[in-house]
Amino acid sequence: MKAAVLVFPGSNCDRDLAVAFRNAGADVTMVWHKDSALPQGVDIVGIPGGFSFGDYLRCGAIAARSPITAAVIDHVHRGGYALGICNGFQVLTETGLLPGALMRNAGLKFVCKPVDLTVETTDSAFTADYGKGQGITIPVAHHDGNYVAAPDTLAMLRDEDRIAFTYRDNPNGSVDDIAGILSQNRRVLGLMPHPERAAEPAHGGTDGAAMFTGLIGALAPA
Numbered sequence: 637m638k639a640a641v642l643v644f645p646g647s648n649c650d651r652d653l654a655v656a657f658r659n660a661g662a663d664v665t666m667v668w669h670k671d672s673a674l675p676q677g678v679d680i681v682g683i684p685g686g687f688s689f690g691d692y693l694r695c696g697a698i699a700a701r702s703p704i705t706a707a708v709i710d711h712v713h714r715g716g717y718a719l720g721i722c723n724g725f726q727v728l729t730e731t732g733l734l735p736g737a738l739m740r741n742a743g744l745k746f747v748c749k750p751v752d753l754t755v756e757t758t759d760s761a762f763t764a765d766y767g768k769g770q771g772i773t774i775p776v777a778h779h780d781g782n783y784v785a786a787p788d789t790l791a792m793l794r795d796e797d798r799i800a801f802t803y804r805d806n807p808n809g810s811v812d813d814i815a816g817i818l819s820q821n822r823r824v825l826g827l828m829p830h831p832e833r834a835a836e837p838a839h840g841g842t843d844g845a846a847m848f849t850g851l852i853g854a855l856a857p858a
């Protein structure tokens with residue numbers, strides 16, 4: 637599996653994400669935001685967490701207009717995979733590749749702690765190695781993680797089984813406790829918690845690792 641991890645000014649989880657992909661067996665290339673093309677043959681683009689462009693304007697809004705992001709939009713439109721974590725989820729909503737928006741946390745505070753999640757669907761490459769309804773613990777670290785969407789969008793996400801993860805004890809006010817959602821073709825996942833920060837024993841938890849092994853299982857050539 638070939639992965640590209642984007643790097644924006646202010647990204648701070650790009651290397652962690654690359655390590656998680658590599659530990660699962662992926663071949664990873666880091667791609668600077670000013671590049672206008674992805675490396676040949678990339679299967680999945682990782683959009684990392686952080687504070688791209690200092691969170692100016694809105695989190696992810698400026699990164700969504702970087703040259704590389706146009707290539708990511710093309711990649712997704714051609715059926716390519718993308719994983720947006722935290723700031724990466726914000727970038728995906730700002731591009732319109734995922735519906736809804738991430739607003740300021742309901743408590744108006746930066747939240748940085750492990751959270752308990754429920755895996756709501758196993759019908760995706762990102763969640764195939766989990767069990768449906770499984771409880772997992774993964775850290776969050778954000779001030780704009782409060783997911784909002786119009787009622788008809790929420791109904792569509794529910795009807796199409798596109799809610800990937802929910803919070804068991806909602807840390808940010810997200811509607812319906814939503815922590816992560818899938819695109820209609822199930823090849824784009826955006827989530828606020830950081831699976832790459834719970835992917836090896838030294839992290840204090842390994843519940844995030846199954847996301848990367850699941851991707852390898854689905855995308856690596858047999």
Ligand SMILES: NC(=O)CC[C@H](N)C(=O)O
Pocket residue numbers: 684685686687688691695721722723724777778779780781
């Ligand atoms: N860890 C992150 O990616 C943080 C995202 C964004 N800067 C926020 O605080 O909401």
